[in-house]
Amino acid sequence: MWRIHDRFDVMLNRLLAQHVATAGERLAKPDFLDLVAADGAAGGEPEHISKAAIKGFIADLFVAGTDTSAIVIEWAMTEMLRKPSILQRAQEEMERVVGRHRLLEESDIPNLPYLQAISKEALRLHPSTPLSIPHFASEPCEAGGYRIPGNSWLFVNIWAIGRNPDVWANPLEFDPERFLSGEMARVEPTGIDFEFIPFGAGRRVCAGKQMGMVMVQFILGSLVHSFDWSLPVGAVEIDMEEGTGLTLPKAVPLSAMASPRLKPAAYADE
Structure with a gap:
């Protein structure tokens, strides 16, 4: 662990040094790290943020936000390849909004x-973190009608909440339509609606939930918009077995064939 920490620290120091060296290029439009670094340099209390804290924040983004986003994207692609009608409808939406002359943009x-x-729907059915980050009750308390003893570790089963048949109709079916119309259309993964908490809730909610959603939507949308997808020749079924660990990847990685669907000029611009 210490060896990994040292390697990570070298990378973060290099990243921060490069960011400081190019700060002049972003004077008119500073990014988040510019603002955090400027606050740290000012040294004002109580807002002062040390370099170590800044590196810890960046490390959190790398460690907590990399494989989790990739896992959700892979499960979403898997489900769409199992149900080509969903993939087709998504591409038709892209056709109307973006067209084939340019790449998808975050806007x-x-x-x-x-x-x-x-x-x-991918986050509901395949949450990248099936159990929440551990919570600790230092004193006895009551939550939702349940008595929690003091000095207890608690894990929230996010995976089970998203598949609860008392809340979700046909919970094991991948159906994005449920978030467009009907009772569950109001539900958002922000930690307010307890039927759907892939990022947790309360004061311990994921600090990067908004960035995570944008990353998943933008990368997934880019894959759907830029390419047509199919299973490899001879493949009949997709293995849907879940892996094990703190996160929930596919046990067998998705294998798919991609072919360009945009006009050649769109890829040339990139």
Whole structure:
């Protein structure tokens, strides 16, 4: 662990040094790290943020936000390949909003409700963290009618909440439509609606939930928009076995064939 920590620290120091060296290029539009670093340099109390704290924050983004986003995207692609009609509808939405002459941009996402619904449904059925980060009750308390003894560790089963048949109709079916109409259309993964808490809730809610949703929607949308997808020749079924660990990847990685669907100029611009 210490060896990994040292390697990570070298990378973060290099990243921060490069960011400081190019700060002049972002004077008109500073990014989040510029603002945090400026606050740290000012040294004002109580807002002062040390370099170590900044590196810890970046490390959290890398460690907590990399495989989790990739896992949700892979499960979403898997479900769409199992149900090509969902993939086709998503591409038709892209056709109307973006077209085939350019690549998807982040600013397009608010105009793509079906893509958003696919992302939410993937988070519901395949949460990247099936159990919440551990919580600790230092004193006895009561929550939701349950008595929690003092000095207890608590884990919230996010996986089971998203598959609860008392809350979700046909809970094992991948159906993005449930987030577009009907009772569950109001539900958002922000930690307010307890029927759907892939990022947790309360003061311990994931600090990167908004960035995580944007990352999943943008990368998934780019894959759907830029390419046509099919199973490898001879493949009949997709293995849906879940892996094990703190996160919930597929036990067998998805294998799929991609072919370009946009005009050649769109890829050339990139």
